[in-house]
Amino acid sequence: MEVGICKQDMLQKKKNAVLVDGVILNGPIMDSKAGEKFVEEACKIIMEEVIQKANDVTEKVCEWRAPETLKKILDLEMRDTGESHQKLLQLCQDVIQYSVKTSHPRFFNQLYAGIDYYSLVARFITEALNPSVYTYEVSPVFLLVEETVIKKMIEFIGWEEGDGIFNPGGSVSNMYAMNLARYKFCPEIKEKGLSSLPRLVLFTSEECHYSMKKAASFLGIGTENVYFIKTDERGKMIPEELEKQVQRARKEGSAPFLVCATAGTTVLGAFDPLDEIADICEKHGLWLHVDASWGGSALISRKHCRLLHGIHRADSVAWNPHKMLLAGIQCCALLVKDNSGLLKKCYSAKAAYLFQQDKFYDVSYDTGDKSIQCSRRPDAFKFWLMWKALGTTGLEERVNRALALARYLVEEIKKREGFQLLLEPEYANVCFWYIPPSLRKMEDGPEFWQKLHEILQFSASQAFGLCSARSESHDEAVQF
Amino acid sequence: MEVGICKQDMLQKKKNAVLVDGVILNGPIMDSKAGEKFVEEACKIIMEEVIQKANDVTEKVCEWRAPETLKKILDLEMRDTGESHQKLLQLCQDVIQYSVKTSHPRFFNQLYAGIDYYSLVARFITEALNPSVYTYEVSPVFLLVEETVIKKMIEFIGWEEGDGIFNPGGSVSNMYAMNLARYKFCPEIKEKGLSSLPRLVLFTSEECHYSMKKAASFLGIGTENVYFIKTDERGKMIPEELEKQVQRARKEGSAPFLVCATAGTTVLGAFDPLDEIADICEKHGLWLHVDASWGGSALISRKHCRLLHGIHRADSVAWNPHKMLLAGIQCCALLVKDNSGLLKKCYSAKAAYLFQQDKFYDVSYDTGDKSIQCSRRPDAFKFWLMWKALGTTGLEERVNRALALARYLVEEIKKREGFQLLLEPEYANVCFWYIPPSLRKMEDGPEFWQKLHEILQFSASQAFGLCSARSESHDEAVQF
Ligand SMILES: Cc1ncc(COP(=O)(O)O)c(C=O)c1O
Ligand SMILES: Cc1ncc(COP(=O)(O)O)c(C=O)c1O
Numbered sequence: 001m002e003v004g005i006c007k008q009d010m011l012q013k014k015k016n017a018v019l020v021d022g023v024i025l026n027g028p029i030m031d032s033k034a035g036e037k038f039v040e041e042a043c044k045i046i047m048e049e050v051i052q053k054a055n056d057v058t059e060k061v062c063e064w065r066a067p068e069t070l071k072k073i074l075d076l077e078m079r080d081t082g083e084s085h086q087k088l089l090q091l092c093q094d095v096i097q098y099s100v101k102t103s104h105p106r107f108f109n110q111l112y113a114g115i116d117y118y119s120l121v122a123r124f125i126t127e128a129l130n131p132s133v134y135t136y137e138v139s140p141v142f143l144l145v146e147e148t149v150i151k152k153m154i155e156f157i158g159w160e161e162g163d164g165i166f167n168p169g170g171s172v173s174n175m176y177a178m179n180l181a182r183y184k185f186c187p188e189i190k191e192k193g194l195s196s197l198p199r200l201v202l203f204t205s206e207e208c209h210y211s212m213k214k215a216a217s218f219l220g221i222g223t224e225n226v227y228f229i230k231t232d233e234r235g236k237m238i239p240e241e242l243e244k245q246v247q248r249a250r251k252e253g254s255a256p257f258l259v260c261a262t263a264g265t266t267v268l269g270a271f272d273p274l275d276e277i278a279d280i281c282e283k284h285g286l287w288l289h290v291d292a293s294w295g296g297s298a299l300i301s302r303k304h305c306r307l308l309h310g311i312h313r314a315d316s317v318a319w320n321p322h323k324m325l326l327a328g329i330q331c332c333a334l335l336v337k338d339n340s341g342l343l344k345k346c347y348s349a350k351a352a353y354l355f356q357q358d359k360f361y362d363v364s365y366d367t368g369d370k371s372i373q374c375s376r377r378p379d380a381f382k383f384w385l386m387w388k389a390l391g392t393t394g395l396e397e398r399v400n401r402a403l404a405l406a407r408y409l410v411e412e413i414k415k416r417e418g419f420q421l422l423l424e425p426e427y428a429n430v431c432f433w434y435i436p437p438s439l440r441k442m443e444d445g446p447e448f449w450q451k452l453h454e455i456l457q458f459s460a461s462q463a464f465g466l467c468s469a470r471s472e473s474h475d476e477a478v479q480f
Numbered sequence: 481m482e483v484g485i486c487k488q489d490m491l492q493k494k495k496n497a498v499l500v501d502g503v504i505l506n507g508p509i510m511d512s513k514a515g516e517k518f519v520e521e522a523c524k525i526i527m528e529e530v531i532q533k534a535n536d537v538t539e540k541v542c543e544w545r546a547p548e549t550l551k552k553i554l555d556l557e558m559r560d561t562g563e564s565h566q567k568l569l570q571l572c573q574d575v576i577q578y579s580v581k582t583s584h585p586r587f588f589n590q591l592y593a594g595i596d597y598y599s600l601v602a603r604f605i606t607e608a609l610n611p612s613v614y615t616y617e618v619s620p621v622f623l624l625v626e627e628t629v630i631k632k633m634i635e636f637i638g639w640e641e642g643d644g645i646f647n648p649g650g651s652v653s654n655m656y657a658m659n660l661a662r663y664k665f666c667p668e669i670k671e672k673g674l675s676s677l678p679r680l681v682l683f684t685s686e687e688c689h690y691s692m693k694k695a696a697s698f699l700g701i702g703t704e705n706v707y708f709i710k711t712d713e714r715g716k717m718i719p720e721e722l723e724k725q726v727q728r729a730r731k732e733g734s735a736p737f738l739v740c741a742t743a744g745t746t747v748l749g750a751f752d753p754l755d756e757i758a759d760i761c762e763k764h765g766l767w768l769h770v771d772a773s774w775g776g777s778a779l780i781s782r783k784h785c786r787l788l789h790g791i792h793r794a795d796s797v798a799w800n801p802h803k804m805l806l807a808g809i810q811c812c813a814l815l816v817k818d819n820s821g822l823l824k825k826c827y828s829a830k831a832a833y834l835f836q837q838d839k840f841y842d843v844s845y846d847t848g849d850k851s852i853q854c855s856r857r858p859d860a861f862k863f864w865l866m867w868k869a870l871g872t873t874g875l876e877e878r879v880n881r882a883l884a885l886a887r888y889l890v891e892e893i894k895k896r897e898g899f900q901l902l903l904e905p906e907y908a909n910v911c912f913w914y915i916p917p918s919l920r921k922m923e924d925g926p927e928f929w930q931k932l933h934e935i936l937q938f939s940a941s942q943a944f945g946l947c948s949a950r951s952e953s954h955d956e957a958v959q960f
Contacts, residue, residue, distance in 0.1 A: 018888065020884040020885075020887050020888045021783075021880065021883070021884040021887060022880070022884075023877075023880055023881045023884035023885075025881075025884060025885055025888055030597075032534070032535050035595075035597035036527070036531055036532055036597070038597055038598070038601065039527070039531055039597050039600060039601055039604075040527065042601040042604065042605070043523055043527075043601075043604065046604055046605055046608045047516070047519070047520065047523075050605070050608040050609055051516055051519055051608055052516055054512070055512050062620075064620075065620065066841055066842075067616060067620070067624065067841060067842055067845050070620055070621070070624060071624055074621065074624065076624060076625065076628040076864075077628070078628070078629075078632055078864065078867040078868060078871075078872065079871055079872070080871050080872045080873050081871040081873060082868065082869050082870045082871035082873075082874050083868050083869060083871075088598070088865070088868060088869055091865070091868065092601065092605060092865075095605060095621050095861075096605065096609065098620060098621050099609050099611060099619070099620065099621045099622070100609075100611065100617075100618055100619065100620070101609070102609065102610050102611060102612075102618070103610060109617070109618055110612070110614075110618065110834075112610075115515075115610075117510075117515035117516070117518050117519050118518070118568070120519060120607060120608065121518065121519055121522040121523075121572065123607040124519075124522065124523065124526055124604060124607060125522070125526055125530070125572060125575060125576065127600060127603040127604060127607060127808060128526050128530040128531055128600065129530055129576065129579050129580075129581070129582065130582050130583060130592075130595075130808050130809055131579060131580065131582055131809075132582075132590070132809050134590075136547060137580075137589070138580055138582070138589055138590065139579070139580065140542075140544070140545065140547070140550055140578060140579065140580070141550070141554065141575050141578050141579045142579070144547065144550060144551055144554065144556060145556065148556040148557070148558070149558075152558055168648045168652075168853060168857075169853050169854060169855050169856075170854065170855070171852060171853050171854045171855075172648075172852070172853060175698075175852070179697075179698055182700075189697075189700065189702065190697045190702065190703060191697070191702050191703050191704045192702045192704060192705075193674065193679065193680070193696070193700055193701045193702025193704070193705050194673065194674040194675050194700040194701075194702075195674050195675070195677055195678060195679045195680065195702075196679070197675055198675060199673065199675045199676070200673070200675065209854070210829040210830075210831035210834075210854070211829075211854060213829045214827065214829050214852055215852075216673070217659075217669075217670045217671070218655075218659055218698075218699065218852055219698065219699060219700050220662075220669065220673055220674040220699050220700025220701065221673045221674075221700065222669065222670065222671050222672045222673025222674075222675075223670060223671050224671045224672060224673070225672075225673055266833060267833050303501075322855065328607060328610050329610055329611075329612050329855045329856075329857060330855060330857055347694065349690040349691075349693045349694050350690075351690035353746060353747050354590075354690075358937060359937075360937065361546055361547060362547055365547050372651060372652070372655070372691075372694055372695075372698055373648060373649050373651050373652060374649060374650065374651045374689070374690070374691055375649050375650070375651075375802065375809045375810060376649075376809075377809060377810055381575075384556075384558065385568070385571070385572075387558040388558060388559075388562065388563050388568060388571065389562050389563060389568055390562045391558075391559055391560050391561040391562035391563075392558065392559070392560045393560050393561060393562075394562050397503075400501065400502070400503055401503045401505075403501070404500040404501040404502075404503035404505060405500075405503075405505055407500050407501060408498065408500045408505055457838060457839075457840065
């Protein structure tokens with residue numbers, strides 16, 4: 001046989017077949033031509049049904065069905081024999097039809113902001129290549145890209161140097177930081193665990209993301225040892241309250257080790273006063289972690305980066321480009337100011353089968369041992385390609401636009417009867433009440449709120465019903 | 481204005497522009513036609529350069545470059561202004577060229593096994609839709625799919641019922657299990673943490689995956705409290721040794737709570753004797769977790785499922801369809817026998833902004849609070865579409881084929897001079913030495929191994945050099 005022999009030739013030469021345990025080893029595994037054709041046809045559907053309709057306000061956000069109904073519509077059952085390509089393509093159509101179009105201009109749920117073509121292409125590339133970023137030999141390009149992106153993010157934070165790792169999200173990043181702060185506080189915990197130690201205590205605001213509680217319980221610290229600090233009327237942590245709680249913890253004989261400030265809270269979009277919090281951390285020798293999962297993107301904007309004033313004093317930062325910057329779920333980095341190898345020391349398990357120290361290249365590029373994962377997706381790459389495409393200026397415009405839209409919405413709310421603004425937003429979150437005409441004259445009190453709640457619940461279900469009807473709005477939806 | 485107004489019309493009507501903070505709010509965010517064209521052109525490159533070449537043995541596995549050289553070739557720097565589409569497409573080409581083709585028939589690194597067109601299409605769909613599976617209202621289809629897939633996996637484990645959650649990988653699944661076992665052992669740990677408790681101890685084999693150590697340190701248990709149980713000459717945990725260690729731990733006054741058996745170890749592919757281990761767990765009231773990240777796929781094969789005999793007695797199982805079954809990184813489920821809501825009780829944080837209890841549909845479909853993540857990828861979907869396409873029989877053939885190939889390789893090794901089989905494999909891992917002619921007559925001893933190691937290191941670097949040359953092999957490579 002010669003080089004480049006094609007599949008048809010192989011089939012004709014079946015007499016050379018190597019049969020082991022009933023399997024013909026040297027036959028083609030599947031018909032790759034048919035497989036490629038299937039991919040091509042599916043891509044056409046994706047192009048037409050998702051991508052081309054992504055920004056189209058006249059399309060539906062979602063063809064809503066209740067769980068039991070949707071189960072009947074979709075043929076979910078997996079069977080012994082496979083389905084035809086035709087049936088599979090129909091299934092793909094159905095999946096798309098009944099899924100929420102999260103990039104739709106009228107999709108207002110949870111920190112989404114539309115579609116980005118560049119990060120999407122990057123994601124298609126990595127799905128096709130299916131890499132895992134543990135070692136340079138398996139992921140040369142993606143490890144270099146991750147290093148570059150992390151350096152750039154560190155620059156925007158304002159550190160001279162640092163370290164970092166992309167991981168499955170803001171929640172996991174907060175866990176990384178908590179464990180790292182604990183390791184810095186007492187490196188022995190890695191080997192000995194927490195059992196004989198005093199009670200470790202960490203501080204975060206009442207308005208923090210719920211991942212703080214999840215992290216504290218997962219890491220064996222316990223949710224009761226998260227001391228929630230009071231916030232002011234705008235949702236910002238009150239530094240004096242933090243000081244008090246640190247002192248209380250010390251008096252109790254527990255071991256304070258970490259303050260988690262939030263830059264951009266999930267519901268109100270509030271930014272904790274980082275500079276004043278950093279003063280307290282310095283005074284008490286506490287690690288300062290900033291959860292900038294949502295607010296970190298403001299660092300890109302010269303107009304809005306002052307929201308995170310003082311962030312350069314943090315020891316670690318979680319920053320989620322998959323939220324406002326549209327890098328696609330999942331894309332999040334934990335960034336660390338320390339550049340002396342703390343991250344690696346804290347996380348390494350030194351697996352000999354993967355991280356040999358005597359390879360023929362510089363093994364400092366084998367960053368996988370900084371991670372809690374083994375297989376790891378190249379999430380930095382989609383942020384990188386998007387950044388290359390738009391430039392820093394383009395990303396900046398994206399942030400400025402989101403905040404300008406929020407500002408516009410606030411002005412509209414103020415002008416319109418029946419709308420009540422909850423508070424002047426700092427960021428892209430706009431919190432307001434809609435008071436229906438029947439309640440506008442009612443006195444504020446428990447009965448009023450009960451009624452309002454009932455009506456809003458009802459409208460939510462109505463709204464989902466409406467999703468199925470074509471939108472007839474007269475101008476482009478405000479995206480935030 | 482009317483419904484369906486197109487972008488060009490919008491531009492002409494710029495006099496209606498709404499300007500806030502220097503941003504025109506009602507203009508198009510970007511030229512979506514150009515964006516779509518970019519996606520189309522990039523898809524063509526992906527199709528030609530990755531997918532069509534995926535199975536082609538005459539193509540290169542990787543165009544290897546050392547880190548410093550590759551940095552010079554790729555234009556990694558992100559700048560203030562963006563790049564042209566033409567430049568970006570060239571970048572995409574370069575990224576592909578210098579990346580490892582993990583689906584190549586001659587790519588033998590780390591638990592990969594080729595390309596699957598169906599899971600790939602599923603991944604393209606979810607990247608385009610960019611969902612997050614926390615609540616039914618945001619991910620109706622993907623939550624139902626996850627439920628179906630988990631049910632099916634549970635069936636193959638042999639449980640009557642159960643629960644589960646897809647998460648970023650086998651390492652994270654092992655962490656989930658460890659935390660869950662701990663919660664079952666002492667639910668108070670969730671709130672109180674570990675500080676005032678006796679030392680928790682868990683048991684796993686010497687041949688276990690390194691994620692066990694990572695999990696123990698991350699969860700505050702401490703790596704020293706992982707008791708590594710001796711294995712036999714085939715790499716299997718020795719039950720008598722486990723029994724001894726559990727007794728030792730009890731004598732020390734520590735608190736044994738968990739045994740992590742491995743079904744398919746990373747290096748040797750060994751299966752721990754689950755039935756005997758389950759007996760010991762029952763006797764001592766210990767949680768049995770089976771790390772079947774790698775070996776779980778054998779459950780699909782009627783011929784090979786006996787490797788996991790006794791797995792139905794486990795309390796939890798980690799199973800990674802992104803390894804042998806080719807579902808694409810990341811795709812892994814933690815499966816739990818308990819069906820009384822243990823998973824939810826252990827992990828929930830009850831965030832009010834996301835998991836309201838008075839929605840207008842059955843909120844038991846809002847499974848996000850079982851997770852340590854907030855945003856979560858719909859990883860079950862790619863496994864589902866692949867399963868729909870191939871049927872159980874097709875998946876079974878994939879497993880049977882992998883094991884038949886391993887068997888074939890073993891026979892070839894035995895026949896050829898200079899090759900030394902380390903042990904008869906149970907699974908797809910084949911461990912052997914190649915002894916170069918110069919060493920074949922040398923006596924076994926430290927000097928021999930030192931020399932052999934040096935030569936193999938050198939050959940590894942040579943092999944990477946060779947990757948860049950066209951392969952001239954005479955038959956299809958053996959994939960495993
Ligand atoms: C402030 C904040 N931190 C953390 C997170 C969690 O990020 P992820 O969803 O990537 O886990 C969120 C998500 O909404 C958030 O708003
Ligand atoms: C036995 C075993 N467990 C766990 C893992 C980790 O899986 P993941 O890479 O998905 O974290 C591996 C990976 O190689 C493994 O072989």
